[in-house]
Amino acid sequence: MIHLPGVPVPLARVIEMLATLPGIGSKTAMRLGLNLLSRPASDSKHLAEALKTLHEEVGFCETCGCFSEQGNCQFCHDVKRDTDVICLVEQPVDVLMMERGHGYRGCYHVLRGRLSPIDGIGPEQLRLTALDRRVEQGINELILATSATVDGEATAHYLANRYQHQDVRISRIARGVPEGGELEYLDEHTLSRALDQRVNWDTAAL
Amino acid sequence: MIHLPGVPVPLARVIEMLATLPGIGSKTAMRLGLNLLSRPASDSKHLAEALKTLHEEVGFCETCGCFSEQGNCQFCHDVKRDTDVICLVEQPVDVLMMERGHGYRGCYHVLRGRLSPIDGIGPEQLRLTALDRRVEQGINELILATSATVDGEATAHYLANRYQHQDVRISRIARGVPEGGELEYLDEHTLSRALDQRVNWDTAAL
Numbered sequence: 001m002i003h004l005p006g007v008p009v010p011l012a013r014v015i016e017m018l019a020t021l022p023g024i025g026s027k028t029a030m031r032l033g034l035n036l037l038s039r040p041a042s043d044s045k046h047l048a049e050a051l052k053t054l055h056e057e058v059g060f061c062e063t064c065g066c067f068s069e070q071g072n073c074q075f076c077h078d079v080k081r082d083t084d085v086i087c088l089v090e091q092p093v094d095v096l097m098m099e100r101g102h103g104y105r106g107c108y109h110v111l112r113g114r115l116s117p118i119d120g121i122g123p124e125q126l127r128l129t130a131l132d133r134r135v136e137q138g139i140n141e142l143i144l145a146t147s148a149t150v151d152g153e154a155t156a157h158y159l160a161n162r163y164q165h166q167d168v169r170i171s172r173i174a175r176g177v178p179e180g181g182e183l184e185y186l187d188e189h190t191l192s193r194a195l196d197q198r199v200n201w202d203t204a205a206l
Numbered sequence: 207m208i209h210l211p212g213v214p215v216p217l218a219r220v221i222e223m224l225a226t227l228p229g230i231g232s233k234t235a236m237r238l239g240l241n242l243l244s245r246p247a248s249d250s251k252h253l254a255e256a257l258k259t260l261h262e263e264v265g266f267c268e269t270c271g272c273f274s275e276q277g278n279c280q281f282c283h284d285v286k287r288d289t290d291v292i293c294l295v296e297q298p299v300d301v302l303m304m305e306r307g308h309g310y311r312g313c314y315h316v317l318r319g320r321l322s323p324i325d326g327i328g329p330e331q332l333r334l335t336a337l338d339r340r341v342e343q344g345i346n347e348l349i350l351a352t353s354a355t356v357d358g359e360a361t362a363h364y365l366a367n368r369y370q371h372q373d374v375r376i377s378r379i380a381r382g383v384p385e386g387g388e389l390e391y392l393d394e395h396t397l398s399r400a401l402d403q404r405v406n407w408d409t410a411a412l
Contacts (some may be wrong), residue, residue: 069214
């Protein structure tokens, strides 16, 4: 409960809800609430409508687990996509991030989590049965695009083991210096990995 | 229009509306939208309800111009408040800021703007007729709490002139070093004003 002396209750309700969002503190929430109040009522109403239908209209693809508006998602539906390549990610949002790059034309599989013994998340909590089926049906490559954290790395290791005897190429997204990264500000782990996994100039210049 | 490849339309609608809020860019809006989607549907619905009623339920006090839920606001209604002292501010939000301080027990008057010749805002665009009436009815003090900007300062000057022949004490909120302010990082104008308007130690220590 935020202390809001003098703030009318209807505005306080909006501010309190906004302050539950990540990265929005009580001051920012107040600024946003006041901004909405100072704008035409239709703006708040449009946002209200969009929020009301959000959960009703956005579901998850039964095949890959991406966001979808009905049944299969746009990626599984897209005949131009290569169904023989599956990029494995942790969350639906990771798919959106991958799509920002414009380069990838394969399909996805969303785990909806990652292995985390501390939080009690084992393989049975992840969307692995669906992935097993897809791998068994035959694919060329499984790209492990879990995050570069301890848990993400452990998840990638687990999956590489799980499918090692299947007839599928298993790859991991590259680790190294991020675009625009200055060596001076990089941590030593990133830098030594970038050195270890250096590629030939012809490949790098691609 | 934000470019959101792979984002379902209902989610994109929420993200686009959120991105119109001040200080919320497209990346933050996406994070907020995804956060809402990952939470129970009831959270989005509560925020939607609060937004829908926001403009309907929050109005402005006819006397002072503060936010109010019906007719007169809580300050004009409050019998414990000193109606002989009026603190003049630019916007309703300034009242909320003043109330955070807990010290002030007088009333308010909101101009709903400040003089700004560049934007074509003259005295007739401000809530001055209502203030004239309140001053004529007799008050002890009018505290000019417009902001310390060029326009705010000009507005304070204008008001001090407007009411100089009335039987009312006119004061201006103090200017100087803000709480916690280190001299090293202050601008020279603030510092010279803090020096010019220095107060006796007994007063300062209050």
